[in-house]
Structure formats: C-alpha cells, structure tokens
Amino acid sequence: MQNPGNKESLIRFIEQKAREIRIDIVKMTAKAGSGHPGGSLSAADIVATLYFGEVLRVKPDEPDWPDRDRFVLSKGHAAPVLYSALAGRGFFPADWLDTLRQLGSPLQGHPDCKKVPGVEVSTGSLGQGLSMAVGMALAGRLDQKDYNVWVLLGDGECQEGQIWEAAMAASHYKLDNLIAIVDHNGLQIDGRVRDVMSIDPIDDKFRAFGWHVFRVDGHRVDILLDVFQQALDIKGKPAVVVADTVKGKGVSFMEGEKDWHGKAPNPGQLEEALKQLQAV
Amino acid sequence: MDQPFERSKRFRSRACHANIHISIEKVIRMSQMKATRDAYGEALVELGRQNPDIVVLDADLSSSTRTSAFAQEFPERFFNVGIAEANMMGIAAGLAHSGKIPFASTFAVFAAGRAYDQVRQSIAYPRFNVKIAASHAGITVGEDGATHQALEDIALMRALPGMTVLVPSDARQTRLAVMAAASHDGPVYIRLGRAKVPQVYPEDAGFQIGKGLVLWPEPEVPGQFNAVLEEGRVFDMAFVACGITVAPALEAARALEKEGIPCLVAEMASVKPIDEDLLVKIAKRSKAIVTCEEHSVIGGLGSAVCEVTARNHPVPVAILGINDEFGESGSAEALIKHYGLTSEHYCEVARKIVSGRQ
Ligand SMILES: Cc1ncc(C[n+]2csc(CCOP(=O)(O)OP(=O)(O)O)c2C)c(N)n1
Ligand SMILES: [Mg+2]
Numbered sequence: 001m002q003n004p005g006n007k008e009s010l011i012r013f014i015e016q017k018a019r020e021i022r023i024d025i026v027k028m029t030a031k032a033g034s035g036h037p038g039g040s041l042s043a044a045d046i047v048a049t050l051y052f053g054e055v056l057r058v059k060p061d062e063p064d065w066p067d068r069d070r071f072v073l074s075k076g077h078a079a080p081v082l083y084s085a086l087a088g089r090g091f092f093p094a095d096w097l098d099t100l101r102q103l104g105s106p107l108q109g110h111p112d113c114k115k116v117p118g119v120e121v122s123t124g125s126l127g128q129g130l131s132m133a134v135g136m137a138l139a140g141r142l143d144q145k146d147y148n149v150w151v152l153l154g155d156g157e158c159q160e161g162q163i164w165e166a167a168m169a170a171s172h173y174k175l176d177n178l179i180a181i182v183d184h185n186g187l188q189i190d191g192r193v194r195d196v197m198s199i200d201p202i203d204d205k206f207r208a209f210g211w212h213v214f215r216v217d218g219h220r221v222d223i224l225l226d227v228f229q230q231a232l233d234i235k236g237k238p239a240v241v242v243a244d245t246v247k248g249k250g251v252s253f254m255e256g257e258k259d260w261h262g263k264a265p266n267p268g269q270l271e272e273a274l275k276q277l278q279a280v
Numbered sequence: 281m282d283q284p285f286e287r288s289k290r291f292r293s294r295a296c297h298a299n300i301h302i303s304i305e306k307v308i309r310m311s312q313m314k315a316t317r318d319a320y321g322e323a324l325v326e327l328g329r330q331n332p333d334i335v336v337l338d339a340d341l342s343s344s345t346r347t348s349a350f351a352q353e354f355p356e357r358f359f360n361v362g363i364a365e366a367n368m369m370g371i372a373a374g375l376a377h378s379g380k381i382p383f384a385s386t387f388a389v390f391a392a393g394r395a396y397d398q399v400r401q402s403i404a405y406p407r408f409n410v411k412i413a414a415s416h417a418g419i420t421v422g423e424d425g426a427t428h429q430a431l432e433d434i435a436l437m438r439a440l441p442g443m444t445v446l447v448p449s450d451a452r453q454t455r456l457a458v459m460a461a462a463s464h465d466g467p468v469y470i471r472l473g474r475a476k477v478p479q480v481y482p483e484d485a486g487f488q489i490g491k492g493l494v495l496w497p498e499p500e501v502p503g504q505f506n507a508v509l510e511e512g513r514v515f516d517m518a519f520v521a522c523g524i525t526v527a528p529a530l531e532a533a534r535a536l537e538k539e540g541i542p543c544l545v546a547e548m549a550s551v552k553p554i555d556e557d558l559l560v561k562i563a564k565r566s567k568a569i570v571t572c573e574e575h576s577v578i579g580g581l582g583s584a585v586c587e588v589t590a591r592n593h594p595v596p597v598a599i600l601g602i603n604d605e606f607g608e609s610g611s612a613e614a615l616i617k618h619y620g621l622t623s624e625h626y627c628e629v630a631r632k633i634v635s636g637r638q
Contacts (some may be wrong), residue, residue, distance in 0.1 A: 101425070103615065107609075108425040108608060112425070125427050126363050161364060196362050197340075
C-alpha cells in the first residue's frame with residue numbers, strides 16, 4: 001500500500017480511494033444487473049478510511065495472519081463496497097469484480113468467507129455480525145493479542161434483537177478491542193427507518209447498553225480518521241461510531257432514494273453515475 | 281487466487297446443457313407467467329375485504345413479499361415490524377391468541393430459519409392460528425445467493441407437530457392455497473417464490489389441504505383428476521412434484537410418453553398433511569417414483585413421499601432436489617439448470633431408471 005507522508009495527503013488519498021470504490025460499486029452492480037448500490041455507496045467513505053487510512057492492520061498477501069485486525073461487514077448486502085476495497089488492497093485480482101453475482105463467481109451476492117480472501121465471516125442475514133465480532137474480540141483477549149475488531153452495521157439492521165443481545169455482551173465483557181460503526185443513512189427497504197420501526201435515539205440506546213458513543217458525519221474522511229483513533233483509545237468498554245450518511249451518496253439520483261436500495265443501474269444510469277463520480 | 285472461479289467454471293460445464301425447444305404451447309404458457317408471491321399479494325387483499333379479522337405482518341420486505349398491496353388498502357391492519365423476524369412471529373402469535381388471523385411474511389430463509397424457535401414455541405406448540413407466508417424460497421431467489429436461498433424450510437416446518445405445509449405450483453393454486461389456509465384452524469406455512477412461473481394448475485380443480493392431484497395423464501372425464509388410478513393402468517414412472525418443479529415434471533412426462541415411457545405426474549402442494557391414499561395408489565400403479573422439489577433432498581417432499589411408501593408399499597424412489605449443499609449466486613435460470621431442476625434432467629433420470637430395470 002502507498003504510504004502518504006502527512007495527514008493532509010493521507011486524507012486526499014482516502015478520498016481518492018473512496019471515489020474509486022464508488023465507481024467500482026456502480027460498475028459492478030450494473031454489470032451484475034442486480035445488487036445493492038445504495039447501502040454500498042453510503043458506506044464507501046467509512047470502508048475507504050478503514051482499508052486505506054492505515055486503520056486496519058491487515059496483510060493482503062497473508063489474509064489469515066493471526067494478528068490482523070478483523071473487519072466484519074454485518075450489513076452483508078453492501079458486499080460491493082467490501083469487494084472493491086479488498087481488490088484495491090490486493091487481496092484478489094481486480095478482474096474478479098466483473099464476475100459479481102454470476103454463477104461460479106467467488107463474489108457472491110453476499111460475502112462468503114469460504115470463497116474470498118479477506119472476508120472474515122459470511123454475512124447477509126442481518127443482525128448477526130456484531131455477535132461474531134464479540135466472539136472474535138473475546139478470542140483476541142484470551143490469546144493476549146492486540147488486534148481490534150471492527151464491525152459495520154446498518155441502521156435498519158439495528159432493529160434486530162440480536163444486535164442488542166450482542167451489545168449487552170460487548171459491554172458486559174468490557175470489550176475495548178471492539179468498535180462498531182453504524183451506517184446511519186436513515187433508510188431501509190420499505191422506507192425511512194424512522195417510519196418503519198424507529199431506532200431513535202440510537203446514541204442513548206448504545207450508551208444505556210454501556211458503550212462509548214461517537215456521532216459523526218460519515219462522509220468526512222478527516223473526521224472519520226480522527227474518530228477511529230479516538231475509538232481505539234477508549235478503554236474498558238466498547239465504542240460505537242454512529243456515522244450519519246446519505247444512502248446512495250455520490251450519485252445524485254440515488255441519494256436518499258429508498259428505491260436504490262436493491263436495484264442495479266441500467267446502462268444509461270451507469271453512464272450518468274460515472275460522469276458524476278469521475279467529475280468530483 | 282483466481283482458482284475458485286476456475287474450479288466452479290469447470291464444474292459448471294458438467295451441468296446439463298439443455299436443448300431449448302420453444303413450442304407454441306410454451307410461448308403461450310410463458311405469456312401467462314406469474315410469480316406465486318404476486319398471487320399471494322392479491323389473495324391477501326381479497327381476504328382482507330372478506331374478513332376484518334385478517335391482519336398482515338411483514339419485516340421490511342413488504343415490496344418483495346407483496347404484502348404492500350394489503351398495507352395500502354388496510355393500513356390499520358398491517359404491521360411492518362422492521363427487520364425483526366423473531367419479534368414478528370411472536371406478535372403474530374399474540375394476535376392469533378386474541379382472535380385475529382395473522383399472515384406473517386418475510387423471506388423463507390428468515391421465516392423458517394431465523395425465527396424457527398419462535399415459530400416452534402410461540403406458534404406451533406400452542407397451535408395458534410398463524411399463517412406464515414414465506415416468499416423467495418429456494419434457489420430461484422437468484423443473485424442474492426446462499427444466505428437468502430431457503431433449501432431446508434420444508435424440512436424444518438414439516439417436522440413441527442400440527443404445522444400444515446403448502447407449496448403451491450403456480451399463481452392459481454397459490455390463491456386457492458391462501459384461501460384454504462385462511463379457513464383452516466391452525467398454523468400453516470405457505471412457501472412462495474420470487475420467480476415468474478407458468479400456469480400449470482387446472483382451472484377446474486379446487487384445492488383441499490391434504491389432497492394431491494394427478495395432472496398427467498389428463499383426466500378423461502373433466503374434473504376427475506385422480507380417476508386414472510382406478511383404471512388398472514400401470515406407469516413406468518410417476519413424478520411427484522411441488523412448487524416450481526411441477527411444470528418441468530409435466531414437460532418431462534409429455535416427452536417421455538413420446539418415447540414410449542408411460543408416465544404419471546401428481547402435484548403435492550400439500551406436503552403436510554400429505555395425501556397418503558393417493559400416494560399409496562400411485563406406488564401400487566408405478567414401477568418407480570421420482571420426486572421433484574426446489575429444496576434439499578433431505579427432509580422435503582421426497583422424504584415425505586418415502587415415509588409413506590416405506591410404510592405402505594415400498595417402491596424405488598429417486599429424490600431430486602438440491603444435494604445437501606448450500607445454494608449460490610446466479611440468475612434463476614442459470615441456477616435451475618445448474619441444479620438440474622429441468623425437464624431434461626428429469627427425463628434423463630427417468631430414462632436411466634427405466635433402462636436400468638430392463
Ligand atoms: C435477517 C434479515 N432480514 C431481512 C433481510 C433483507 N434485507 C436486506 S437489506 C435490508 C434493509 C437493510 O437496511 P439497513 O440495515 O438500514 O441497510 P442499508 O440502509 O445500509 O442498506 C433488508 C430488510 C436480511 N438480509 N436479513
Ligand atoms: Mg439504512
């Protein structure tokens with residue numbers, strides 16, 4: 001990986017990578033003819049910061065390195081954002097991205113850890129990633145390893161009861177090697193999270209469950225870099241970053257539109273999306 | 281690094297290469313293609329107008345499960361509980377306990393899998409009158425892949441005492457099954473699909489829980505579907521199918537007849553309770569049975585058929601479905617071929633059984 005000298009250039013570098021990830025997302029889903037661009041685009045800056053901001057300590061040529069930081073994409077439908085980041089870091093050849101969702105491709109519609117180097121666990125059934133992350137954090141502590149476990153949740157996903165069972169366990173076990181990020185884009189499939197089944201106030205809920213809570217703009221790479229460092233510094237309890245995002249971020253006609261949750265752009269829409277993303 | 285893909289490609293080349301004959305018949309049928317989930321959505325609205333006690337629950341998939349039409353017409357009787365399937369089943373149980381007739385919908389993988397214990401403890405054990413209408417069952421979910429493809433839901437639901445399990449083959453039968461489920465007192469699991477499927481269920485056939493229907497040979501007296509079994513005819517092969525596999529089973533039977541292999545096709549949407557009488561008659565009149573389903577070969581229709589034949593009249597049974605593996609991403613059409621849920625594959629298996637015997 002490139003090693004940008006100072007923070008300013010690191011931020012520019014991450015922003016550039018986030019742009020590339022967004023381009024991959026719209027291209028991949030367009031080629032596949034299906035998939036989830038909305039929730040992938042909303043998470044692009046978060047995932048770019050983790051993978052290209054020197055936050056995650058991983059070795060692409062040794063994906064099972066025992067001391068690596070773990071990243072769990074609990075909202076597994078956002079697979080394209082993860083696939084793009086992993087390909088960008090060299091976990092697998094970039095031409096795999098063209099095979100997304102095709103019969104025989106390692107790049108399944110939802111991430112399959114048996115098939116893709118760098119994918120820690122198979123996800124897609126929402127609400128299960130935080131529990132697995134708790135298990136990884138407990139194992140790290142047992143083994144006296146200093147790796148951290150990061151997990152990305154959807155805001156709709158936080159309606160699953162299992163999230164709160166895991167949240168309770170994480171603080172009970174004082175897992176300060178566990179950091180959750182909520183992609184707080186305000187939308188799920190059937191509409192606004194607030195209208196379908198409100199999770200508000202999400203900050204207070206996590207706080208009541210014993211977590212340290214950060215609330216940030218999930219599209220500001222500079223802020224994300226800082227807050228991730230602060231989250232790592234929290235001791236004695238798990239930390240959650242509630243990142244306010246826009247679903248479909250970066251493509252005007254997808255932004256804030258629930259219908260772009262699980263629909264691929266057609267060729268005309270792809271062209272328009274690429275024009276916008278490349279112009280930035 | 282790119283080995284997994286290469287491996288799968290090689291594997292794929294072994295899958296059946298179907299010759300696609302597009303007959304006029306097929307074109308007509310294709311023009312009437314409709315997904316069973318669409319028929320479910322319409323039937324719910326119809327039911328809602330008839331009976332104010334019908335209530336509907338969904339877990340953030342109302343546009344996919346098609347409960348959205350009911351939600352629009354009867355917003356006060358529709359509960360979108362968010363992404364919380366276990367909670368949905370519990371709420372449905374409570375609604376049923378207090379006199380409502382709830383239809384709870386989500387994808388089959390979440391209804392039967394994720395919320396299994398809630399279905400078992402809160403619905404099946406107290407025998408509450410909850411209808412679980414689960415869409416996106418089987419591999420025809422397509423590109424979303426294994427996490428979303430329920431291949432063991434029939435097995436799970438069938439194992440629950442008192443649970444009725446219905447797997448309709450097309451839109452018309454779905455409507456009838458939903459109506460029958462609403463009139464039935466007790467828990468029902470209705471398995472629905474995402475993909476558009478051809479019309480196969482006869483217009484002049486009713487639907488009764490616990491009854492199967494011989495669809496081929498076609499009845500000589502209209503409406504007397506199962507009469508053919510009283511005539512003393514013997515069949516080389518009997519296909520017993522449910523869900524989307526009824527159509528290819530019928531196609532296979534027609535093709536095999538032309539080759540001089542007399543076949544029978546029975547649909548068995550009522551996987552539980554299963555039509556024992558009909559199955560025993562079929563077993564007595566057939567040299568072998570092939571069961572077809574969009575489900576694991578473990579615990580589904582094939583197992584249900586074997587349980588009946590083994591007890592009453594053992595005959596060789598070939599169980600066709602998904603062979604004890606998870607599904608994967610791909611288009612519905614590609615997956616149907618990959619897993620051999622095609623008339624070509626059914627013919628191949630039937631021919632092998634018949635020729636092996638001679
Ligand atoms: C257990 C489970 N229930 C339902 C679904 C279907 N589903 C896929 S994505 C989604 C909405 C997710 O909303 P959110 O968590 O807010 O994700 P985002 O907005 O970031 O895409 C649903 C209901 C699922 N994948 N898993
Ligand atoms: Mg969301």
